[in-house]
Amino acid sequence: MVEQVSVFLENKPGHLAQMARTLADADINMRALMVADTQDFGVARVICDRPRAAKAHLEGEGFGVSITSVVAVEMPDRPGGLADVLETLGAQGVNVEYAYAFVEPGAEAAVDIFKVDDDRAAAVLEAAGLRVYVPEDLYELDSPV
Amino acid sequence: MFQPEYEAMSRDDLASLQLERLRDVLRRVYDNVPLYRKKFDDAGVSPDVTSLEDFASFPFTVKDDMRSAYPYGMFAAPLRDIVRVHSSSGTTGQITVVGYTQVDIDNWADLMARTIACAGGTPDDVVQVTYGYGLFTGGLGVHYGSERLGAITIPISGGNTKRQVQVMKDFGTTILACTPSYALLIAETAQDMGMDVRDLPLKAGIFGAEPWSDNMRRQIEELMGLTAIDIYGLSEVLGPGVASECLEQNGLHVNEDHFLIEIIDPETLQPVPDGEPGEVVFTTLTKQGIPVIRYRTRDVSRIIPGVCPCGRTFRKMERVTGRTDDMLIIRGVNVFPSQIEQVLAGVTGVAPHYQVVLSKRGSMDHVEVHVEVAPDTDFDEVRELETLRRRVGAEIASALAVNIDVKLVEPKSIARSEGKAKRVIDLRDEQGGV
Known part of the structure; x- marks a missing residue:
């Protein structure tokens, strides 16, 4: 499991930009961003190089922030890559709440992020021969400042 | 309970007592206060009411009535019988003056003794009166009540917070009387002085004279290690002693043998059912110096229905949380x-x-x-x-x-x-x- 930063965003102009600027000012590099929104608010999900520091800086600026455990899996960059992974999870009854992916520059595989409500997810994927990332693969293990 | 014969009297006996006292006060104001005589005559109501229901058609009194009668125009007793005056702070306009006869002062002492007893106070207690002494009703109001109860009374008044802490420690204060925000300041000052108030024998605080929240109550109780009791009063009606919480900490018992409470809709001026919020209206049943009839406080509260486990039969009003101006x-x-x-x-x-x-x-x-x-x-x-x-x-x-x-x-x-x-x-x- 790896750490994702989840940020509550009130529905007001410039708020996402303010979040991004806060991270930039703290010299934090975002690897992936996914925004879920409703009519009234949004939640930004961020994979970055220093999640604990990101949480501390964002909270310092008044944002509501949670650290969420998600599964990060290496996904072959070819047609059917995602379908294989999802079928593997589905066959074991692991429910996926949401998913998104990003590609590292120069890499041959994409990184897939899954939010699951099931402790077995990582083991299921590893048993199917997939590479499940540990935190050190994606970001520094930082302290919260 | 300081006066169980009143505080725990049956509701029927209370209703009879209220009606008797209401007829008396209506007659006194009609005979002695030109403003009330005119108001009653204009509204076509007679001071000789035969039921509490009759009273619902009486005109209201507002702060402006008291301002325009400044200083003594609403006194119902001859000035030679007045032994003390207090005054409201005047933060929202011209100050108003209220006068007390010796009987008023005696009743007030009883009511404040009830208040302190309501917070668990007994003659064995040491009461630190940190409300201001002077034209403000807080200091002297609590002072006389504490003496009437028989407690040791420390008339320290407000200010000089370090001395407050020192006195609290040296004199063994068990009950602190002040505004809730000043209680917090005392607790913080004690911390700065390297002292933990929770180690002192404090057991209760009687706090009032400003709006405060349940959060603040919990904060004070945690910092000071005492039971924080809300008290309510206003100088136009008496000063502190109109209503106070018991140790149940769920609403303030109104001293209904001395004050008739009504909750009205501030727009329609009609009474609201028990439990519904509205503007608090008081009629003083025993005051001699300056009785008020259906005085609109602009405070928002509601009657908390039900019987209180503490044994008092007086109805409870909820802590005042707002003003009708905010409605x-x-x-x-x-x-x-x-x-x-x-x-x-x-x-x-x-x-x-x-x-x-x-x-x-x-x-x-x-x-x-x-x-x-x-x-x-x-x-x-x-x-x-x-x-x-x-x-x-x-x-x-x-x-x-x-x-x-x-x-x-x-x-x-x-x-x-x-x-x-x-x-x-x-x-x-x-x-x-x-």
């Missing part, structure tokens, strides 16, 4: 911002901080309540946040009988301040006519 009328329904705060206090996942934003959508008033999400929320759970938003909306709708849109806002994003927080933002004029 909103939303699609024809009276809404007091304090009601919203109460709803939020009962919903987990949100902080009790909110703002009401009024705007125009077309020609319709649009009302939105901004509510802070609690800081320890799991912000990744979009669905749970949506559910929370809908739940807050439903709770407000059921408590206030009006549908209001709820917007969740970030933790700690709404300005904090005790008492006079800006709870209502009205954008309707800025938007102009649409």
Whole structure:
């Protein structure tokens, strides 16, 4: 499991930009961003190089922030890559709440992020021969400042 | 209980006593105060009421009546019988003067002795009176009550916080009487002096004279290691001693043998059913110096229905949380911002901080309540946040009988301040006519 930063965003102009600027000012590099929104608010999900520091800086600026455990899996960059992974999870009854992916520059595989409500997810994927990332693969293990 | 013969009397006996005393006070003001004589005559009502129900047609008294009668125009007793005057602070206009006969002072001492006993006080206690002594009713009001109870009374008055702490420690204060915000300052000052107030023999605080919240109560109780009791009064009616909480800490017993309480709708001026919020109206039943008849306090409260386990039969009013000046009328329904705060206090996942934003959508008033999400929320759970938003909306709708849109806002994003927080933002004029 790896750490994702989840940020509550009130529905007001410039708020996402303010979040991004806060991270930039703290010299934090975002690897992936996914925004879920409703009519009234949004939640930004961020994979970055220093999640604990990101949480501390964002909270310092008044944002509501949670650290969420998600599964990060290496996904072959070819047609059917995602379908294989999802079928593997589905066959074991692991429910996926949401998913998104990003590609590292120069890499041959994409990184897939899954939010699951099931402790077995990582083991299921590893048993199917997939590479499940540990935190050190994606970001520094930082302290919260 | 200091006077169980009154405080625990049967409701029937109380009603008889109230009617007898009401007839007496109406007669006294009609005979001695030109303003009341004129008001009663204009309204076509006779001071010789035969039931408490008759009284509902009597005219109200407002602060302006007292201002225009400044200084002695509303006294019902001859000035030679007046032995003391107090005065309101005058923060909202010209000051007003209230006068007390010796009988008033004696009754007041009894009522304040009840108040201190209500907080668990006995003749064995040491009461530190940190309310200001002077024209303000707080200091002398508590002072006489504490002496009447037989407690050791420390007339230290307000100010010089380090000395307050020193005296509290050296004299073994068990009951502290001051404003809630000053109690916090005392606790913090003691910390700065390297002292933990919780190690002292303090057992209760009787706090009043300013609005405070349950959060503040918990904070004071935690910091000081005492039971924080809310007391209520206003100089136009008496001063402290009109109503006070018992150790149940769930509403303030109104001293109904001396004061008739009514809760009215401030728009229609009609009484509201028990349990519904509205403006508090008092009639003094025994006051001689300056009785008031149906005095509109502008304070918002409600009667808490039910029997109190403490044994007192006097009805309880809820802690005053707002002023009628703050009342909103939303699609024809009276809404007091304090009601919203109460709803939020009962919903987990949100902080009790909110703002009401009024705007125009077309020609319709649009009302939105901004509510802070609690800081320890799991912000990744979009669905749970949506559910929370809908739940807050439903709770407000059921408590206030009006549908209001709820917007969740970030933790700690709404300005904090005790008492006079800006709870209502009205954008309707800025938007102009649409």
